[in-house]
Amino acid sequence: MSMSETSTQKTSCDPNIAAELREKRKRIISQSLAKRHRKEKTFRFLGLSAVIIGLSFVAILFGSILYKGLPSFWQMSMNLPVYFDPKVINVGPKPVKFATESPAKYQERYIDWQTKMGMLDWDSLIVKGMIARDARLAGHEDDLRSMYASTESYRIRDMVIADPSLVGKKEDIKFLAEANVDVWLTGKIDRSLPDDQQQLSHEVRQLADQLKQQGILERTFNFKIFTNTDSRSAPAASGLAGAFMGSLFMMLIVIFVAIPIGVASAIYLEEFAKKNILTDIVEVNINNLAAVPSIVFGLLGAAIFVGWMHLPLSAPLVGGLVLSLMTLPTVIITTRASLKAVPPSIRQAAQGLGASNVQTVCHHVLPLALPGILTGSIIGVAQALGETAPLLLIGMSAFVPSVPSTPLDQSTALPVQIYLWQGNELRNFFEGRTEAAIIVLLAMMLGLNGLAIWLRKKFEVRW
Template identity: 60%
Template sequence: MATDTLSTSQASVERTRLIRASLRKRHLSEAIFRVLGLAAIILALGFVALLFVDIVRKGAPAFTQSNLHLAVTFDPALIKADPAPVRAEGQSDADFQAANLKWQRDLALLNWNKVIEASLRAAAPAGYDIDTKEILSIAETDARHEVREMFVADPTLLGKTVDVDVLASANAVNWIRGNIDRSLGDAQQQLSAPARALIDEFVANGTITNGFAWSIFTNVDSRAAPASAGLLGAFVGTLWMMLIVIFLAVPIGVASAIYLEEFAPKSRLTDFIEVNINNLAAVPSIVFGLLGAAVFINYMHLPISAPIVGGLVLTLMTLPTIIIATRGALLGVSPALRQAALGMGASKTQMVFHHVLPVTFPSILTATILGVAHALGETAPLLLIGMKAFVAAVPATPLDQATALPVQIYLWQGNENRNFFEPRTAAAIMVLLLVMICLNGVAIYLRSRLEKRA
C-alpha cells in the first residue's frame, strides 16, 4: 500500500515537473515572439524614418533660392523703342489693341540682356575683367523677361533706375551651395573662373542672398530657366486627375459593389465578374496605361497628355480596389441587422440604403481615400498616355495638356543638370508625400467621426 502511494506521489511530481517545463517553454516562446514582433516594428519604423530623413535632407535646399539684388537702369541708349501707344480720339478698341501689341512685339525684339549685363557690371567691382557671356551666366535666363515685363507694365521707367530681384542661374546656385567640387579644374566646372570669382564677390557683399523659394510652388516647369522651375503645373494637373477619379471611381465602384453583394443573383455570370474584378486588382498599373492609350487616345481621340485621360486611366485602376473594399465592408455587417430591418417591414432597397450602408460608411470612405491616394502616386500608366511631355503651362481645364507630380519627379530625376535638380526632385517627393499624408489623415479623421456617429 505504501509502495502504491509512493508511486502515485512520484507520478504526480513528474507530471507537475513536465507541466512546469511546458509552461516555461510556452512562456519563453511567447516572450521571443513579442521581442521579434517589437523588433520588426522598430526596424520597419526605422527604415521609414531613414527614408523620410534622407528625403528631407536632400530636398530642404530646394526650398531656398539665390537672389540677385540689382539696380536696373532702363537706359534709353539700350532701350531704343517708340513711346507706348496712347489711344487717340475716336480710335477703336481693336485698333488700339493692335497698336499696343505691335509696340510689345517691338520691345520683345530688343536685346534686354544688355540691360541685365549693365546691371551686373554696375554691381561688380570697378574694372572687373569678364566678358558678356560669362557675366550673363550668373543670372537666370528669364531675368530679361522679368525686366521687359516691368517696362511693359510701366513705360515711365525709361531713364530710371530701380531695384530688382532676379534669380541666380542654376549653375551659379551649384557653385554657391557646393553642389560641384570647387577643387575641379576649369574644364570640369560649369562656369568660367571669372564668373565663379564674381559670384563669390556677390555673396560676400550681399548682392546675392538666399530666400525662401516661393517659385517652386508658384511657377511651372522650365527648361530655359531651370532655377525658376516649379511644381504648379504638375500640382494642378494632379488635382484635375484626382477630381476625375473621385467623381467617377467612387460612385461607380460603390454602386457596383452594392449591386453585386446585395442585389445580383448568384450565377455563373456574377461569379465570372467577381473573378475578373479580383484579377484586375492584381494587374500591373502599366497595363492600364496601355489600355488607356489604346482606347482613350487612339480610339476615342481624346487629347494626349490631358488630365481627362489620366483621370480615366486611374479610375479604371482604382475601381477594383474600391469594389473589393466596399464588398468586404458589406460582408462585415451582421445578418441580424438585415433581418431586423426586413422584419420591421422595410423593403430590400430600404434595408440596404437606410440600415446597412450607414454602418459601412467609415470602411468604405477609408478604402476610397486610400485607393485615391494610391492612384496619386502612380507613374507608369501616365507615362504611356504621354503625360511625360514637357508642358510649361497651368492646365485650365481637364482637356488641356498637363503633367502630374509623379511624372514631374521622373522628369527632374533624369535632368542633365543633376547637381541642381537632385534637391528639386527630393522636394517634389516631399510635396507628393505631404499630399498623400493629408489624404490619409482625412480618411482617418472622417472614419473616426463616422464611427462615433454610428
C-alpha cells in the first residue's frame, strides 16, 4: 500500500483531520472570494471615478463658457427720444418715378437723393436725443458722439430712407454703446491704469460714468447679436447673423449630399456587393478616410472645388461640399453597423416568403436599421458643424459684412467667426463675445444630438 493511500485512510478515519481540511478549504475559498470582491470594488471605484472626473471637466468647461459668455448677451445701451428734425433732414422728399421718365433717369435721381441723405449730420440727432434726456449734457456734444457705436447713425439714416414719413416725428430708439465704453462701464478693464493706457479720454470716461449713474446708459439684453453681421468699424454692433446663415446653408448641403450618398453606399456594400478583394479595398479606404485630419479635406476642397471647378471662394456651397466629403466615411460606417445589427433571421424570413433582395432590404432591414442610421447621420452633421480648419483653407475666414441669401454668396461660419473674434485686437470686449458665440454653436450641436436621441427612441424597435 502506498503512502498516499495510507494518508487518505488516516484522514477518512480521523474526523478531526477531516474537519481541519474542510476549514482550510473554506478559508482558502473565503480569501479567494474576498480578493475577487475587493478587485471588483476597486474596478468599479476606478470606473466611477473616471466618469466623475470626466463629467467634472465637462462641467468646468461648460461652466466657464456660460460664466464668461452669458453676460455678453447683455450690453450697455441707451433709449433716446430722437426727433427727426426737418431742418437737419433737408434734402427733400424721396424721389417718385414719373410716367414719362426713363428708369435710368429715375435711378440717377434716386442715387443723388441717397447721396445727399448720407452726407447729413445724423449724429446730431442722436446727440440731441441724449441732451433731451438730461439738459446738463449740453456743451459736451463732442464727447457724447463717443458714447454710441458709429453704425448707429447709419441705422437711423436707413430708417428714414426706408420710411421718409419719419421726418418731423419723434421716436424712442435703442442705441448700443461704443465697445470701449461698454468695456469701461462693465469693469473689463483696469480703471487704475494711467491715461496713456486707456482707450478713452479722461473726459469721456467721466461722462460715461455720469450717464450710467443717471440711468441713461444701462445694461440690456442685446438681440442685435443675433441679427447683425460682423463689423470692423463698430465692434459693439457686431453679430452672428452672417455666420449663422453660412453654417445653416452648409449643414443643409451636408444633409442633402453626404447622407443620401453615404446611406446608399453603405446599403450597397453591406447588402448587395460581392465579398471580394475590390470591396475589401473599398472598405479599408473608407475606414482610413474616417481618420484623415480635417485640414486634408480642406486642401482637397481648395484644389478641386475652387482651383479646378472654379466655384466661388468663401461660398457656403464649397464649404458644404468639403464638409460632405469629410462626413461621408462617418455616415457609411455607422450605417453599415446599423445594418449589421439587424438579425439575419429577418432577412431569411422575408426571403423565405418570396421577397427579393431589394424588397427585403427596403421593406424589412432598412426600417429596423433606421434609428442607428439617423443617429449616425445626425452625429456626423453635428461634427461637421464644429469644423474650422477645412473652412479656413477655402477662404471662409474673409471678412463678410452681409448675410448670404444663397449658398453661392460669400459668407463665413460660426466656428470661423469664433476663431476671428478670439484674435480681435479689442480683446477685453471680444473675449466675452467669443464665449457667447460658442454658446450659440454648442446650442446648435446639442440640439442636433438631442434630435438624434429623440429619433432613435422614436423609431427604436426591440426584438
